[in-house]
Amino acid sequence: NAGVMQNPRHLVRRRGQEARLRCSPMKGHSHVYWYRQLPEEGLKFMVYLQKENIIDESGMPKERFSAEFPKEGPSILRIQQVVRGDSAAYFCASSPRRGPGTEAFFGQGTRLTVV
């Protein structure tokens, strides 16, 4: 998973604050996926973006969550008015293309703790 950079690695927020998670994909990768992992669980898909476009946000809660992948700069996952249930590890993955057999390479994740 070298090359996909996520920051911060750890983020603590009080209930009601905003959390902004950043993901810089591997060089040359224009496809970004965000996943959420609760303790003792597998990763759950949230959103799939290409540069400047949201392709699939079927796994993202309708309220408080948003994602973007601008033409320049990292992809951002934004959680407004965080609640304790948002505490989880959030992983970003990038791939060079879309198509059968695409392999996604993951970052090290951001561990969000809501207190």
Add this chain to the structure above:
Amino acid sequence: GQQLNQSPQSMFIQEGEDVSMNCTSSSIFNTWLWYKQDPGEGPVLLIALYKAGELTSNGRLTAQFGITRKDSFLNISASIPSDVGIYFCAGITQGGSEKLVFGKGTKLTVNP
């Protein structure tokens, strides 16, 4: 939604033993992937399978894509302490956004 049933949930083995874990689904997948996750890290891809019936090796790891496209297994031979971690299977369906559907993981402990 699509779900992957991964088993066993956890395994405790002695160094040198072989390990086998598997994933099953009621849905068809066109790609199966196996990942390993160490504590505090992201998943790292171990093996990717693209064709039904395909058997692929990566060092001491061997994985197979089931003929029905609804299952896959991962074998680890001659386990060593650094094999400790959580192993996840993941599937991709065709024609969608290529998102991964993950199993809940198999936690492997290797006793020296």
